[in-house]
Amino acid sequence: MCKEDINTCYKKLLSLFALFLQLSFIFSQDGVIKHETIDDKIKNVTTDSLKLQLLLDELITNRTHYKLDSIISVGKQIIHLSKKSENQNALFEAYNNLGAAYLYKNNIDSSYLYTNKAYEFAKQVNDTLSIAKALIQFNHFHVKNNDLELATTFGIKSVEIAERTTDKSVMADAYNTLSKVFAFYDDNFKYKDYIDKAFRLVKDESTLIDPYITLEIYANMVDYFEHLRYNYPKDQKVIDSLHLYIDEGLILTNTVDYPIVKVQLLGLKGKLLYNADKLNQAEEFYYKALKYKESIPPLSLLNLYHQLAHLYIKKNNIEKGFAYKDIILQDAEKETSLYRKGELYRFAYYISIHAKKIDLAIEYFEKMNHYFNLAKDKKQIEALNELEVKYNTEKKDAEIAKQKLKNETLKHKARTNYFIIGIVAILSLSVLSILYFKKKNKVLITELDLVNTKAKLLRSQINPHFISNSINAIYPFLYDKSDPNKAAAYLSDLSQMIRSILDSTFETHWTIKEELDFIKQYCKIQELKMDIPFELHIDCEEVLFEVNIPSLVTQTFIENAFVHGFTNLIEKAIISIKISEEDSNIKIQINDNGKVIKNHIASHKSRSTDIIKQRIINSYSKYHLAKNFLICRKLATGYEVILKIPNTK
Helix, strand or coil, rough: CCCHHHHHHHHHHHHHHHHHHHHHHECCCCCCCCCCHHHHHHHHCCCCCHCCCCCHHHHHHHCCCCCHHHHHHHHHHHHHHHHCCHHHHHHHHHHHHHHHHHCCCHHHHHHHHHHHHHHHHHHHHHCHHHHHHHHHHHHHHHCCCCHHHHHHHHHHHHHHHHHHCCHHHHHHHHHHHHHHHHHCCCCCHHHHHHHHHHHHHHHHHCCCCHHHHCCCCCCHHHHHHHHHHCCCCCCCCHHHHHHHHHHHHHHHCCCCHHHHHHHHHHHHHHHHHHHHHCCHHHHHHHHHCCCCCCHCCHHHHHHHHHHHHHHHHHHHHHHHHHHHHHHHHHHHHHHHCCHHHHHHHHHHHHHHHHHHCCCHHHHHHHHHHHHHHHHHHHHHHHHHHHHHHHHHHHHHHHHHHHHHHHHHHHHHHHHHHHHHHHHHEEEEEEHHHHHHHHHHHHHHHHHHHHHHHHHHHHHHHHHHHHHHHHCCCCCCHHHCCCCCHHHHHHHHHHHHHHHHHHHHHCCCCHHHHHHHHHHHHHHHHHCCCCCCCCEEEEECCCHHHEEEEEEECCHHHHHHHHHHHHHCCCCEEEEEEEEEEEEEEEEEEEEEEECCCCHHHHCCCCHHHHHHHHEEEEHCCCCCCCCCCCCEEEEEEEEEEEEECCCCC
């Protein structure tokens, strides 16, 4: 059995044991159910791992029942225990759920604190699944704060990370959450696209999606079609789709305890029946939803009261309709937010209009406008107060800065004489330093010019030497009557080579590719005057093509192969050039299969070899050269030259 299977079995056993303990605590001897707190459940549990499992189960229950204070209390207990037992998964879940709870309590600072802790912790432990979950929560955070740009950024990032995992539940949650962002943008195409991606995972029988996430996807799908129904109220296909997804979602709520979603689905079902004038059925669904009033957000409950008020007014039961209107207004008296007060009076206004109570409607309309205007004025006053505080702060800072400047000025005056003396001393030293370095710089420039002049002189010694040998080689072709065009071809190739040589006279360095191209031209000319077959093998990585080396640095050794090595050769002549990177050097290895003359290694050298050696020393005077940067030696079958040049890139 694999490690993951063992962990899964262990978690299941812990869950079953936790359930057994819960049942034993819940039921008394006479079978009467006792209502226990989470503290009662864990007080007799001795192991931290089992306590954590009970607390995590309680966290999920509180989240689905919208018990925000309980989430916060349990979450902080989990943080304490998980740090003690080093349970990384539990610690992350606590941070993430605390971020969500504080968000719904509109405590933005605390929400960001815990959401960011979850995200940073997930990155620290390098858990891709947790990173995706934290990004999803950041998406919720920015949607709640109406920052759609950041919500989109985090939403897309959460989808990218979730798609790298094998957890289809998190993937479906990421798709579903991102779709809600596009709903705010009124981008119905992307809204539906991401919902469909999430829903396909739900409907895929080969994948097992978390039932709570599945219900949230159903609720979001219902929201999408409700949005369409609002725009196309008579479209029967849209209405039928709404009924279908609501009914499927409600069936799922029979096995999954998620009151928030269940109330949403029941309320929308009642609204559809209300619009179809099936008032008794609508009333039935509204009252089913009302049973969960202790486990849903206040705004959801007010919407439910609002719908019930309209239902009873439509049934001509004005008294009952106004009873729900009065419940709404009771909340208005308790409400501290001026804007929310205005919203509640707006509900009462529409209910009164629907009931044709014009006087009351006018009264509520005036109160609605009154509170909306107060909210607007309060917002403006708060902005003005903020500006005033900012102005006073800046004024105070300016006064402090002014006093500080005054003190500094006095200190500055006291130090003026010392400062002037210091400046004079520094200027004197500077003038002396400038004169010294100017003189030294002239010496260095003279030395550099000398080095460059020596390099040019050495190259000029190479070029005439090579050109002279090449022109001498043309005589046999002039007298070869069997192929009169051979001399013309030779001259054409030779002219191209001479142009390259002239270029090299003005350029001290060129690229390895340019060096190899020249060698290919040179070998082509030499091959024309040979009576035996010839092959040139070049092995060089493309990444080294653009590295600079001294121009014509290899030509001398190739020429020596033809002049000294291949003169008396009967079989095929071969030259191999291998260029590679070794430590911080470019290693150029040249091998030929020329005929070896015993005890006559000097015949494989010429004056130009010494010129090349001196040229490399001058060219790389500022670099560390390898101890044996130029090696020429005979082998059993030919000669080998190894040249190591600093890689200056």
